[in-house]
Each structure stands twice: as C-alpha cells, then as structure tokens.
Amino acid sequence: xxxxxxxxxxxxxxxxxxxxxxxxxxxxxxxxxxxxxxxxxxxxxxxxxxxxxxxxxxxxxxxxxxxxxxxxxxxxxxxxxxxxxxxxxxxxxxxxxxxxxxxxxxxxxxxxxxxxxxxxxxxxxxxxxxxxxxxxxxxxxxxxxxxxxxxxxxxxxxxxxxxxxxxxxxxxxxxxxxxxxxxxxxxxxxxxxxxxxxxxxxxxxxxxxxxxxxxxxxxxxxxxxxxxxxxxxxxxxxxxxxxxxxxxxxxxxxxxxxxxxxxxxxxxxxxxxxxxxxxxxxxxxxxxxxxxxxxxxxxxxxxxxxxxxxxxxxxxxxxxxxxxxxxxxxxxxxxxxxxxxxxxxxxxxxxxxxxxxxxxxxxxxxxxxxxxxxxxxxxxxxxxxxxxxxxxxxxxxxxxxxxxxxxxxxxxxxxxxxxxxxxxxxxxxxxxxxxxxxxxxxxxxxxxxxxxxxxxxxxxxxxxxxxxxxxxxxxxxxxxxxxxxxxxxxxxxxxxxxxxxxxxxx
Numbered sequence: 001x002x003x004x005x006x007x008x009x010x011x012x013x014x015x016x017x018x019x020x021x022x023x024x025x026x027x028x029x030x031x032x033x034x035x036x037x038x039x040x041x042x043x044x045x046x047x048x049x050x051x052x053x054x055x056x057x058x059x060x061x062x063x064x065x066x067x068x069x070x071x072x073x074x075x076x077x078x079x080x081x082x083x084x085x086x087x088x089x090x091x092x093x094x095x096x097x098x099x100x101x102x103x104x105x106x107x108x109x110x111x112x113x114x115x116x117x118x119x120x121x122x123x124x125x126x127x128x129x130x131x132x133x134x135x136x137x138x139x140x141x142x143x144x145x146x147x148x149x150x151x152x153x154x155x156x157x158x159x160x161x162x163x164x165x166x167x168x169x170x171x172x173x174x175x176x177x178x179x180x181x182x183x184x185x186x187x188x189x190x191x192x193x194x195x196x197x198x199x200x201x202x203x204x205x206x207x208x209x210x211x212x213x214x215x216x217x218x219x220x221x222x223x224x225x226x227x228x229x230x231x232x233x234x235x236x237x238x239x240x241x242x243x244x245x246x247x248x249x250x251x252x253x254x255x256x257x258x259x260x261x262x263x264x265x266x267x268x269x270x271x272x273x274x275x276x277x278x279x280x281x282x283x284x285x286x287x288x289x290x291x292x293x294x295x296x297x298x299x300x301x302x303x304x305x306x307x308x309x310x311x312x313x314x315x316x317x318x319x320x321x322x323x324x325x326x327x328x329x330x331x332x333x334x335x336x337x338x339x340x341x342x343x344x345x346x347x348x349x350x351x352x353x354x355x356x357x358x359x360x361x362x363x364x365x366x367x368x369x370x371x372x373x374x375x376x377x378x379x380x381x382x383x384x385x386x387x388x389x390x391x392x393x394x395x396x397x398x399x400x401x402x403x404x405x406x407x408x409x410x411x412x413x414x415x416x417x418x419x420x421x422x423x424x425x426x427x428x429x430x431x432x433x434x435x436x437x438x439x440x441x442x443x444x445x446x447x448x449x450x451x452x453x454x455x456x457x458x459x460x461x462x463x464x465x466x467x468x469x470x471x472x473x474x475x476x477x478x479x480x481x482x483x484x485x486x487x488x489x490x491x492x493x494x495x496x497x498x499x500x501x502x503x504x505x506x
Contacts, residue, residue, distance in 0.1 A: 009437035011044035011115035018123035019049025232315035246453035277452035294323035295480035
C-alpha cells in the first residue's frame with residue numbers, strides 16, 4: 001500500500017470487545033498496523049481493548065508483541081514503525097461485558113479521549129451480540145449528537161437460522177439505528193470481490209452479455225484446504241451451510257447477479273443486493289431434497305499428514321450429522337436470470353484452497369469448425385473471477401491453432417492483481433475498517449439482506465434437521481460424489497482447481 005489516495009479517517013476511539021482473543025491479534029491489530037502504515041488512519045486513532053482476563057495494558061501489549069514477532073512482514077522497518085506508533089495509543093479495560101461496571105469505565109475513557117467519536121467492535125461469541133448492544137445503549141454509549149458518531153461492528157454469524165436472525169436484528173434495531181450497524185463479512189473486503197462491480201459496470205462488452213441470453217450457468221466455489229482442526233465444538237453446532245452460504249457465498253452471488261445501481265452510494269448498492277437476495281427461489285421440502293447435497297470428510301491423508309474423520313475430531317459428537325461440505329443448485333427469479341442455475345459449493349479438507357466465481361457462457365449456436373474426436377464441440381467461453389488465492393480474472397476463449405486448417409484451441413486471457421498492484425500482506429479488513437470509520441456502509445450487510453439469505457437456506461436446514469447422514473468424502477478431494485451428481489444430471493461439470501490457468505503455470 002503506497003501513499004494515500006484518500007483522506008485519513010476521522011479521529012475516534014476504536015473499542016474492541018474481546019481484545020485478548022485470537023481474532024484481535026490475528027486480524028484486527030495487523031489490519032490497524034497496515035492502515036497506520038498507509039495513512040488510512042492518523043495518530044488521533046485510539047484503541048481501547050475490553051476483555052474478561054485480568055491484567056492491564058502491559059498484559060495485552062505483551063500478547064500482541066509475542067504474536068506479531070512471529071509474522072515475517074513485521075521485520076519490515078515501516079511496519080515496525082507503524083506498530084510502535086499504534087502501540088502507544090492502546091489501552092485496556094478488564095471487566096465482564098454483561099455488567100454495567102465496564103460500560104461506566106468505557107464512558108469515562110471516552111470522556112477523556114481526544115474525540116467523542118467511537119466505533120465498537122464485537123470480537124466475541126455471537127451469543128453476546130445482543131447483550132453488548134443493549135448495555136451500550138443503556139449506558140448512553142450509542143447516543144449520537146451533532147458531529148459525533150457512535151457505530152457498532154459485528155462479525156458473523158448473524159443468527160443460526162431465519163428465526164434467530166430476525167430476533168437478533170430486532171434486538172439490535174431496538175437499541176440503535178440501521179445506519180449505526182456495520183455487519184462485517186470479510187469476503188467483501190477482498191479486492192477481487194469489490195472489483196466485481198467494476199468489471200461488470202465499467203465494461204460495456206461484459207455487461208451487455210450479463211443475462212440469460214448468453215450465460216448458461218454460474219458456479220461459485222469456496223473450497224478450503226484446512227480441516228475443522230481445533231474448532232470442533234463450534235463447527236459441530238454450525239456446519240458448512242450455516243458457516244459459509246447465507247453470508248460469504250450469497251454475498252458473492254449478490255455482487256454477480258444484482259442489477260446496476262443508480263449510483264454507487266451505499267444505500268443504492270445495498271438496495272440492489274437486497275432485491276437480488278429476496279429474488280432467490282424459496283424451495284419446498286421436495287425441491288430442497290432435489291437441489292441440495294451435503295458431505296462430511298472421512299479419515300485419510302491431507303497434505304501428507306494423517307487426518308481423523310470429522311466425527312473423530314475433538315469436541316465433535318461421534319454420531320454427528322453435521323456437514324463439512326455442501327452443494328446447492330439455486331435460481332434467481334428475475335427477468336435477467338430466469339432459467340439460469342447458480343451452483344454453489346463449499347467445504348473443508350478439500351483438494352485446494354480455491355474461492356472462485358465461474359461464469360459459463362452458452363455454446364455458440366453453430367460451429368462449422370472441424371471437431372477433434374477428443375473435443376467433439378467447442379468449449380464454452382468462461383469468465384473466472386479468482387477471489388483467493390492468486391487474485392485475478394481469466395477469460396477463456398477459443399482461437400485458431402497455428403498451422404494449416406481451422407483447428408481451434410481454448411486459451412485464457414488472464415490478469416493477476418499481483419502482477420500490477422502491491423496487494424500483498426493485507427488482511428482484507430483494511431477497506432472494511434476504513435469505511436466503518438468514515439461511515440460508508442457499502443461493504444456491509446443490511447438487515448433485510450441477512451434475513452433474505454437465511455430464508456433461502458431455511459428449507460435445507462429444515463430438511464437436514466429431520467435426520468440422515470452427510471455423504472462421506474475423502475480428505476484432499478473436491479467433495480462427495482453426490483455433488484458431482486447434482487450438477488452432472490444437468491449435463492454440466494464443476495470447474496476444477498487444476499483447470500485454472502494459474503494452476504497450469506505452477
């Protein structure tokens with residue numbers, strides 16, 4: 001990140017609930033270091049950590065120093081200098097955030113801060129979201145006056161089903177206004193995701209074919225190499241569907257399929273995303289059974305190491321019916337997308353770390369070119385938006401193979417962010433924090449969008465709650481056979497990580 005192309009965020013106190021937790025040291029503090037280094041925030045940013053653990057600021061700083069010492073990038077002089085600047089403005093309050101006493105201490109800290117502005121970050125388990133919001137409100141900490149803002153930022157999950165999402169939104173909105181709530185989905189901080197709108201709406205040749213006349217189907221994949229690991233207790237009660245689909249994958253789907261907004265202000269964009277999510281077809285039980293599959297990884301080898309099966313993982317019930325993989329076939333019931341299936345899949349302990357959106361275009365109506373026995377028809381054009389890793393775009397087209405005759409061969413026109421821009425060593429939270437601090441909600445989810453996403457997956461949750469086991473799949477694969485059957489019965493196949501142009505270069 002080079003010199004700023006933006007004004008630094010206004011002065012504020014960033015209050016982090018859960019300051020001694022893993023999220024704070026692994027993501028939040030490195031993000032703030034990057035922002036300090038890039039000039040996105042100034043030396044008027046104060047950090048107030050709140051945690052249940054006994055100790056003072058020296059305890060917190062010691063933990064942060066120990067973790068940061070393990071990061072290779074922290075050997076860079078400019079990052080070290082940014083950390084020292086930031087470090088001097090960190091303070092810590094020990095207390096139980098379900099009790100009023102800690103909020104009285106926060107109020108006193110804000111009274112003596114250089115600015116009355118504050119953003120409250122809930123880096124805590126989701127069962128405390130409503131409690132903290134209510135305590136902040138009861139103690140007057142969410143009250144805004146002219147020239148003073150108070151905002152809350154909440155990590156997913158936003159509920160665990162439609163009913164709980166509605167209840168959480170109602171509880172939050174009973175304490176603060178929607179324009180004070182910043183629901184964070186870290187996928188929306190990724191450059192490639194933000195670039196989806198630019199790719200579509202700044203390029204006439206792309207937006208002109210962005211409809212069911214030219215697009216055959218869309219695939220969205222979020223495959224993870226890692227297994228459940230030490231998160232067995234959380235994952236056994238959550239599963240792949242709840243963990244990834246109504247938030248991450250639906251946000252990617254919304255960016256791909258939304259209508260052009262009439263402006264790029266936050267509410268115009270969130271209006272279009274909300275309308276798109278509300279247009280997702282709501283399935284009956286029978287439809288859900290036909291259009292969704294799930295799996296759980298078995299014991300096996302992953303990256304050369306022995307991996308226990310999901311149900312043998314610590315803190316996972318041996319008779320668990322929870323899925324570590326899910327694949328869905330969905331439809332968006334709008335004029336633009338009528339008849340175009342959207343295939344979504346996500347899972348753990350898979351073959352590759354690969355988050356991508358694959359736009360598969362229709363076949364040409366008539367191809368008079370010679371056809372090789374191994375390739376009886378021209379491959380369709382594809383636009384591949386690679387979200388992570390190796391962020392970029394690829395357009396797969398057919399060209400004439402050199403030599404006599406008119407033989408065709410597929411090639412890729414590829415773009416890699418890293419070849420043109422310095423985007424390394426960022427957490428993906430930098431743009432989210434900056435927009436939280438300046439008050440731009442473009443990259444944050446709204447209550448109606450959250451609830452529309454849960455409404456679309458609720459039929460699958462209800463179906464799978466009736467019983468049955470997820471299909472098994474081997475670690476290091478791309479999921480169970482039922483996922484291939486889901487897309488295969490439509491005469492289609494999943495795009496594979498090894499088919500990606502970047503993978504072929506490696």
